[in-house]
Amino acid sequence: MKNYLSFYYLLQFCGNSWIFTNMTARLLFFGKDSFADTFYTIGMVMQACQLLSVLELLHILLGIGQQPFMPKLFQVTERLVILFVVITSQEEMQSKCIVCFLFFLWNLWDVIRYPSHLLSVLGTDYPALTWLNHTLWIPVYPLSLLAEVYTVYESLPYFESFGTFSYNMVLPFAVSIYFPYILKAYLTLLPAGMLYTCSHLFSERRLYLKVRNGKMKMK
Template sequence: MRCSIRLAYLLLYNLLQFSGNTWIFANMMARFVFFGRGAQADTFYSVGVIMCVCQLLSVLELFHIADGIEKGWLFPRFVQVLERNLLLFVVFVSVEEFQSNPMVCVQFSLWNILQLLRYPHGLLCLVSTPSANTLWARYTLRIPVYVVSVLTEGVSIWQALPYFEDGMFSVQLQAPVQVFVYFPYVLMAYLPLLAAAASVTVWHLLKERKQQLDSWNKKLKRK
């Protein structure tokens, strides 16, 4: 009974994410076909809400791994979820002027590709055995796409810095001492942390790829 509930939940979660990201991808492609490069400026307005929902739902994946209902490395998944949600809500959502920037379209496209590599494979693993091509795409193509995605995240944050020039927030250390922090400095300090965390994540992804492909090759030899 517990196994069936777990299976039904994972099926529903992966199906929701797959449906949401497929809708985003189809919407973006249709707008690009009809409006060309002019569609980039309206990317956030057309798919931003669904993207926010999908990225918020991705936080559940951390609990999936921590609780053991899904296999995976917790740290790389945590880094990916954190970096996307920080960029999405701190920069894209909070800075309305930046939402028409072409980098939003580029970033959404890369995130979408990564998600569409993951969730169809997840669905196949739950209902049947994925093919070799699906397995290879899931664990190989995502690595270069992820690297490019992190680079564009850094570019997006750098381009967004001028929009935060008036941003100050205070930190209460000990009454009545109050320290004011210049928010662009926080974003600039985040960039090397992003690079370091992404490097460790890529190492984990390469290790996971080797494990998955080795496991697949052993199954083929047994047959």
């Protein structure tokens, strides 16, 4: 199982590192012009990495992952909804600057998070990386949630115009599903989920700092 987890975290690190490096290089070479085709350049790899992250929920259920289930469920679900439902389904959204910004924030944390988990599985502690993993999320995670909210807000006119995922079904009684209403309801849930996840991450950071300070006092 140790070998499997090591391979999984290494695979995720390689995928997210490729995305982050590609985005950074394109931004340096092409500037703002790189925003328009960010999704077309890295979208497939991003989709693969986010789909693979579903396995982290399975790891927890099988007892080989140490994180609580609900915070991880929220983190995985929010990204899948934004990436596949909001961005992928609306071609007009894929060239927006906010998509580039959002992908950058997601990968900025992931290129630190996955190698930190990999070293933990291997029984190796690199203090600077571990500290960064428990600290970088403080600015990055709330910013990514704001970017997700803005992405959903930007997508609403397209869902309203094209009627994507909106249906009128004739059953024994008429049922109408207007997807923009569902997205607006989803927007109200994001802040609550963020507060819950941040509370968990703060608890993890507090425990990490307590253990680290205890070790330093013993030296």
